[in-house]
Amino acid sequence: MAENGAKRIRLGMVGGGSGAFIGYVHRIAARIDGDYDLVAGALSSNPDTARESGRNLGFADDRIYTSYEEMAVKEAARPDGIQAVSIVTPNHVHFGPAKAFLEAGIHVICDKPLTSTLEDARALRDVKPKNGAKFLLTHNYTGYPLIRQARDLVASGALGTLRVVQAEYVQDWLTVAADPGNKQASWRTDPKRSGAGGAIGDIGTHAYNLLRFVTGLKTQAVSADLTAFVPGREVDDNVHILLRFEGGAKGMLWASQVAVGNENGLKLRVYGDKGGIEWRQENPNEMWFSEFGKPKQLLTRGGAISAPPAASMNVRIPGGHPEGYLEAFATLYSQFAQVIRGDGAAVEGLLPNLADGIEGIEFIMASVASSQNDGKWTKFSEV
Amino acid sequence: MAENGAKRIRLGMVGGGSGAFIGYVHRIAARIDGDYDLVAGALSSNPDTARESGRNLGFADDRIYTSYEEMAVKEAARPDGIQAVSIVTPNHVHFGPAKAFLEAGIHVICDKPLTSTLEDARALRDVKPKNGAKFLLTHNYTGYPLIRQARDLVASGALGTLRVVQAEYVQDWLTVAADPGNKQASWRTDPKRSGAGGAIGDIGTHAYNLLRFVTGLKTQAVSADLTAFVPGREVDDNVHILLRFEGGAKGMLWASQVAVGNENGLKLRVYGDKGGIEWRQENPNEMWFSEFGKPKQLLTRGGAISAPPAASMNVRIPGGHPEGYLEAFATLYSQFAQVIRGDGAAVEGLLPNLADGIEGIEFIMASVASSQNDGKWTKFSEV
């Protein structure tokens, strides 16, 4: 990634006070390539937490907020106000800040899923961003170099006509009922804050977005069987979905938070009539590429294949020097900085946007509806 | 495995003439532990092939047959006649020989799937074996030591209450239309000879049998989406199935013959509320075993865990000295020899039998029916 220390973008953050997981991740991602200065935030609605967290990050006191509405107004009015904001609140508090900052002319970087309801998601489509403010949805797994290369391989025809897609995202951290004191677990298993889905929204949408990003296939319908295995849990913790794509390809998607022995097992396998690829996130610097009738090849990030531009664009260090989750996340931040600077033509199509976010919510809602309908094949247009 | 060279069983074979794949595999399996002498056969209905193949194997000329009916009658009448027979013909020629030999009082070892129609499968149930002749269905993957250990782990409660089962069996050898001269491919893609299913019968039944063997879960219903991707193919070559088990566990099963880069990718993953196991056939000497909240353990065949009896019973050589497909197959032969000698109490429950064969055909037929019904959840009792 090119360094642009002289053109750093002033960044704010909503959510992410001390103890929050994803806000911390966003901050590292914003720092890695040196494209942002984090200078303001409504890190918490609790004034003490907001102040302590903000001071620890070096914010001036007058840029420590407890309300995103106030923050949007005041920052938009400052000559040195933030140019972009990261929204890292629970799902049901995405819509409000996203709308407020876009309408204030401040670029928005929003965690996924887009919103907690389909109404909110579709309503965001109608927001009029001031001054062309842009929107980035952090489906961070799309930032992995080999995922970019996978997308390029598909687009190049190296796999031929696609036939079968297998996606899975499995964890085990919710195998037992979550300790009520576990902040991460509590809102993710509360339908009011996470939305209608549990595992399907939290991780299923990542798997779905990833397969869409790599394959470009358009979903025709889904047939789902969602389960809440843990007694008392109000949202699904295991998701079995069959997919049909336009043009005839078929898919399976498994998401689970109760698969003992799995930490963060996101995996994608795609097969066409000429070749196949297999990638798993836990060792993201390797990808299998098979051409029919030839030995399998192990592609490595930054390795020996003549990588197409999109893949190589986001490799920082040579093959064998593993990059990880944070670098992939940082790539979205860094390439969004290019977009903000008006230099993002080469990458804009690669960055997850509002339409991806809306489709993610449609995917959740169609799956939930199908599952409630005994697996009836359901189109997104039906929800 | 104990050696019993002094008590070898006289064996015959139906099918398996020169050029046949599975007959050759059965012969090696019969030889490995030294429990059988192969002395007779109707290896082919072509007299020249039958004679040449039989002589090559050292059969006396009067024990080389071209008709299984004749073979059953004559061998049953000889004082040195065969005590058991292996049936290794295409699926639609399983029923006839199985019935003939059982009624002649000769033990039957039959390749899978049991038959090419559900009618035939159920009719076999009504055959009266003479002299207590026994039946073995060679779902050979159940012979792997770690699969036996997986079954023991489940039965012991080490995984807790089962929740999720993921089974897959994927290959790529039928990615393109088969060469008409390919004997293996031609009958396996001909619905008249293989039965109603393609991939589902050839390999899907193995995956299904394996998950049933390991988990003991009873199937409540299936929802299937079967596809024939290769233009002109009359049977499915890719199978997506959702499963519901009695008691609430859920499953997914993927079988494919068009997943480029996969040779013989049979894989089983089982998760309960306490633990999980993961095993893949292509490196069958290792199995992951996870207990919730602890590091994953790599169990090895013959390795350091205190193996329950059923698993250790069929380990020939120490950990680190890999056993493979042929040894697992041989275990079925060797343990069936124990049964034949009247010494099989410890193993009989482990050997796939007629009931397993019938359930395999029901699984095929229910899946085909579900797929034709747009994925309707279908019980085996409905077909």
Added chain:
Amino acid sequence: MAENGAKRIRLGMVGGGSGAFIGYVHRIAARIDGDYDLVAGALSSNPDTARESGRNLGFADDRIYTSYEEMAVKEAARPDGIQAVSIVTPNHVHFGPAKAFLEAGIHVICDKPLTSTLEDARALRDVKPKNGAKFLLTHNYTGYPLIRQARDLVASGALGTLRVVQAEYVQDWLTVAADPGNKQASWRTDPKRSGAGGAIGDIGTHAYNLLRFVTGLKTQAVSADLTAFVPGREVDDNVHILLRFEGGAKGMLWASQVAVGNENGLKLRVYGDKGGIEWRQENPNEMWFSEFGKPKQLLTRGGAISAPPAASMNVRIPGGHPEGYLEAFATLYSQFAQVIRGDGAAVEGLLPNLADGIEGIEFIMASVASSQNDGKWTKFSEV
């Protein structure tokens, strides 16, 4: 492997009575391809063990011996006498039987290492086999299909001029002092029975033979550091060796019986100026093949590369159906049967022979001498 049931060879065995490990392995290896009938043996010098073991294997009582000398004389005199014999005794009882049977005109299959002393090894060179009796040393790891393919790749120039060889064979079963009742451990750690070396003789010779088999490089000298880590152990249990080959290539060899966590970790890596290969015995159906500047390829036994004849000759079942240790062992038996039948032209150069056995003992003795000399580079001609 071709089946030749009609031309089975009558086989005897010296050593291998009940409880012995390697005799059992030899018997399975002899059975797999159906080339031998085991009909006689001096399985033990203890008459009871000899009789019980022989009867269990179905030997006639008059072919159960307690002395290999008597067995050689009597079997040579019978019209139906054995044509070949397997010697599976401890190392110090290889020389006597090998000499006796060769001089009786009976083909010899001998376990490794060849003898327990260099004198014995070199003396065997001067034995005059009667009737052209042949000799096979069971360096069984050379029978793995991918090892044959590795040898072919090197010979074909695919790796270019060889530079670096890394061989290792590591286990952990002797990490603690062996239980005196452990038959395997007791003779292997007794210098009188195993010879001057411990780990170096038992497993180091396998690693050495394997690298010689694959690379064809000739050893110029060795520098060794041998250690006996377990208190009281009289032979080495860990071996560090540097190698120099004629022509300039260099090597390292590590053998250990005290490397906790390793079961039977034989591994070979070879690098030339054009390419490299990496193979490990515990998953022997895969081998990495790298060409400089290209992605690594995963070759599979029986897989998609156009395998040269030597490799494909000993593949029984298709890629993805794992073959293991016993099949590799069986390949030596089966191909030696070809040699015995006078049909072995294509394979004779592939089978480990007396010269390999003598070089193995020279390797042990030169390494021991070097280690005693503070790592002085030592040639085989100096011992």
Added chain:
Amino acid sequence: MAENGAKRIRLGMVGGGSGAFIGYVHRIAARIDGDYDLVAGALSSNPDTARESGRNLGFADDRIYTSYEEMAVKEAARPDGIQAVSIVTPNHVHFGPAKAFLEAGIHVICDKPLTSTLEDARALRDVKPKNGAKFLLTHNYTGYPLIRQARDLVASGALGTLRVVQAEYVQDWLTVAADPGNKQASWRTDPKRSGAGGAIGDIGTHAYNLLRFVTGLKTQAVSADLTAFVPGREVDDNVHILLRFEGGAKGMLWASQVAVGNENGLKLRVYGDKGGIEWRQENPNEMWFSEFGKPKQLLTRGGAISAPPAASMNVRIPGGHPEGYLEAFATLYSQFAQVIRGDGAAVEGLLPNLADGIEGIEFIMASVASSQNDGKWTKFSEV
């Protein structure tokens, strides 16, 4: 890692102008945890490169230098002068800046190996740092969380008394003579700029440092065989070393830049009389841990084992979310920031320092001497 945005340290850099690899890596490492502001540099001795690179990073023009001597003097005199400096020049330009900045009272972060000569290394020991300026040597691989955990496991006695250490660091990028235009390759293969060693200095020292860091074993002597395989190369590109440690443990170390198929294959295996560990840098989020007689366990970074403090201290994100090379590098930066702030008691013993640097040069020189002496066992005190 704790965030301390309010207490950022002002950092300078020597070397690392545009096109340099390791300077870029240091800058990312300095940014990840937000502990530094990079504000000044002598990025190049070429004024144009220095200016262009400095401006791109956002330096004020008066803090862009072309001479490290000038930079040390001027920055030390500024009230807002740098508090620490990163030295990322070729090896022969480490000594000068290190001395200059330490004597100016500025903390030094220096790339490895410490210097290009043993004289320089030892001379650094005699430098008197002003105001207690501290020194960090970026043996970055010690920053991996699982390496810290490995060290803790050894220290805790979980492996028992150590016996065998196997270290390797293998690459293939210098398999052929380097293009003269390749800046990285040219200085690394030039003995004047890299020092007496090639592979041994560039990567061998990393492997050596890593094994020392994890095991705590003290080296008694080395026996080496260094080779320059590529025609015309003036420094070694392949290194075979045997090690003896005080107390009786033994080791092997292999470093190579000509092992085709290896990108950055740093691997460490350590065995004691109770347990063993195995770790490889290319997938650094996993480590094998074996206790004798039990199944191997796969430890994961941030995973289920009760990690001792030192390991957990540098985990940013949960298990399954891979961290990589840059995060491990960043840990050194971040923990050195703790030291600079006077808050480093818990970590100071973990950070590679001057003594480690001197020992690294001794390791190079003793190995070179041994190799020139036909592998004579050589102590560090002899060079």
